[in-house]
Amino acid sequence: MCLQYSEAMQDNRARILEAAARVYAQYGYRGATTRRIAEAAGVNEITVFRHFGNKGTLLDCVAHECGLSESVPPLPSRPADPESELTAWIQARMAHNRGLRQLILQTMSELQARPDMAPCVGHGPIDAANQLRDYVVRLRRFGLLDVAQPTGLRPLEVNAAVAMLMSASFTDAMSREMMPEMFPSPAEKAAGAYVRVFLRAIGYRAPQTGTSDPSPTDSPARKVRVSLSSSTSI
Amino acid sequence: MCLQYSEAMQDNRARILEAAARVYAQYGYRGATTRRIAEAAGVNEITVFRHFGNKGTLLDCVAHECGLSESVPPLPSRPADPESELTAWIQARMAHNRGLRQLILQTMSELQARPDMAPCVGHGPIDAANQLRDYVVRLRRFGLLDVAQPTGLRPLEVNAAVAMLMSASFTDAMSREMMPEMFPSPAEKAAGAYVRVFLRAIGYRAPQTGTSDPSPTDSPARKVRVSLSSSTSI
DNA sequence: ACTGAAAGTAAGCCGTTACTTGCATGTAAG
């Protein structure tokens, strides 16, 4: 039946795409030659052209189909243990980013020449930052943030704290290997440390013993003047 | 006199180096063709080869001579107004990094193929992080940090806070343009917000009125158990 | 006027790269 042709075809197509992603991540756009890609895919160079027409189309497909889309589980909608929840989330994000390190760096460095790649590389981090902002809103709703600090907790700084946590996990994943002196904390402890710093900065206080299962309704923090939304620029 | 030859020669050499840096930043190693560099320098292609022998040597010289070395004034040795001092420092660092953005991204993405570039791109940030760590030590010596916080101020987390501030300023400079949603705070306010979050996280308290000109000797914070050094891995 | 360093011009060599064309092979559907 016609599906078997199609299956074999899809098979080769997938192998070419995967090989192209690997070669592109290692050598960049110019260095990802059609010969190298075909060789890495175990396929004749001509097959590449028959499937994708030309190199540009192939690498566009790589960018849109490959793993830059998120595969990190979301933050819980009801915060229970913020420190461990955030740490697990940051750890997963760092592992994800480490795996895509070369691909991300190549794409970022070539954004000027191929600006249409911007959403492809930007969507993941932006979405994650919005998730984190929403999580902070939930922490506040559940009364887990100390809003009576002397200096006050302004939206500008909460956004800054979010950007700092996202940046730290991203930069750590991108560059710990190339400049370890920048990250004196060992890799397995880094995520937890970032999260603790973040929580301290946004005024997180572990709930008092006995205040288990906090509900949003009985929290005095709801009428605080700070309101945050993931899509609101401050 | 013979110096005029040399001056003219240095002139062309400098123009080639500067043009090579521009072309490399825009197109990367493979895209920085000798023809493009020569054209950008307003010089014959052969002159490039006569000066540098081959493309590799030229781009090595670019990496070692160009502006990746620091030009940011250091943090003051006697902290007076940490928030404004750090903000000015971070702002200068961000401006510096923004100017070198493409050069940094290209070099980072090609580190796998040219590992000898690692110190060239890594020295600046590492040095800056060490400066910041030393500054925190000075804040502590001058009694400007609240070390009696409930959760305690452990070196692991101070290092994490340093990494977060450095990462945030770096990532902001690198990627605000390509994904503005990631940084909802306006660029001119971002540095100050990062610094305030950082100071809050490390337990900075503005000195009480009347405690002007703090001296390191009369500070009770000196005998705290936390000791930090810029070259110590924790 | 002569010398010699620095720069330019013209031309080319040789390998690489993207992409094409033409032909043969295998294989499954009808």
Added chain:
DNA sequence: CTTACATGCAAGTAACGGCTTACTTTCAGT
């Protein structure tokens, strides 16, 4: 068995890129 499709192989083309050779121009110092 035929048809159609997917793939492979051989060869080639046009352009580009690193680098060289052989020669000329410019111009300060002697």
